[in-house]
Amino acid sequence: MFKRHTHIMMNKPAGVLTATEDRAQKTVLDILPDSLRPRDLGPIGRLDKDTTGLLLLSTDGQLAHRLISPRHHVDKEYLARVDGVLDESDIEAFKAGIELSDFTALPAGLEIVEPSLARVILREGKYHQVKRMIAAVGGTVTALKRLRLGGLWLDKTLAPGEFRELTQEELEKLTSQT
Numbered sequence: 001m002f003k004r005h006t007h008i009m010m011n012k013p014a015g016v017l018t019a020t021e022d023r024a025q026k027t028v029l030d031i032l033p034d035s036l037r038p039r040d041l042g043p044i045g046r047l048d049k050d051t052t053g054l055l056l057l058s059t060d061g062q063l064a065h066r067l068i069s070p071r072h073h074v075d076k077e078y079l080a081r082v083d084g085v086l087d088e089s090d091i092e093a094f095k096a097g098i099e100l101s102d103f104t105a106l107p108a109g110l111e112i113v114e115p116s117l118a119r120v121i122l123r124e125g126k127y128h129q130v131k132r133m134i135a136a137v138g139g140t141v142t143a144l145k146r147l148r149l150g151g152l153w154l155d156k157t158l159a160p161g162e163f164r165e166l167t168q169e170e171l172e173k174l175t176s177q178t
Contacts, residue, residue, distance in 0.1 A: 005060040006038050007171055009152070012055040013160035018046045028055060031161055044068060044149075045076075045125055053078070053146035054154035056166075056174075063175065067149060070106065070124035077148035078120045078130050084139035085115045094120070098136045105133055119147075150174055 012018065012028060019027045020042050029037055044056040044064040058064055066072050094110035109121035120130050131141045147154055151173040158164065166174075 005058060005063075006036065006041055007060065007063075007166040007174075008032070008036060008041075008057040008163050009155060009158070009166055009170070010055045010057060010163040011154060011158040011160050012047050012052055012146075014050050014052050016161075017049055018043045018055060025049075028057065032057075032163065036163075036165075047146060048128060048131075048144070051144045051146065052160060053144075054149055054152070055146070056149060056152075057163075067174065068125060073123045074150045075148065076122045076125055076146065078122070079113075079145045079147055080118050080120050080130055080134060080141050081143035082116045082118065082134055082139040083142050086110070086112050086118050086137070086139060087115075090137040090139075093137050094133065098133045100132050100136060105129060108133065151176070 010028060010031070015026070016031065017025050017027045020029050021027060028043055029041065038059055040059045041057055042064070044058055045068045047053070047055055056067070067074050091110045091112065094108045097107045098105045103126065105126070106124050108123070109119070111119040113119060120133070122129060130144055134141050152170055155164065
C-alpha cells in the first residue's frame, strides 16, 4: 500500500536543534535513520534547544500549518519547572493574556502542580513563549517539556531521543482537530 505522508512522533531530547539541518549542531533529523527521512520531512513547530518532549515531524505541510496556526486553536500543553513560586495571581494573569515586549499572548491555561511546577496550555507557540510568559509573572523556567499537541499525547514509552511513526488512530486525532 502506498503511503502518502510520513508522520513521526519523537521525544525530543535536550541539546538538539529543532531544524532540518545545521552544520555545527545536531538536529532532530540527525537522530532519525535515513529510511525515515524523506526529502520533505520537517518538524511541526519548534521546540527550543533545551526544551524536551513531544515533537512531530511530517511530510504533510498542510497538516503542519493547521496544527501550528493560532487561527486553528490547537492546544499545546507543556510541563514547566520554575525557579520561583507560582500562585493564583499567575493563573489569573495567564487567563487574561500576558503582554510581552513584542505581542500580547492569547489567554492561556496555567495549572499549578506544585509551587514550582506547572502545566501550561497555549493555543499559539511564539518564540520562547512559555519562558517569556513565566518570566512576565516573575519566574524563570528551568526545565520545559511538551506533553501534548491537540489530542495527541507524548507516548510515555518513548525515552528521550526515541521516535516512532504515528498510528492511524493518532493521525486521525490530529486531523480531526484542524
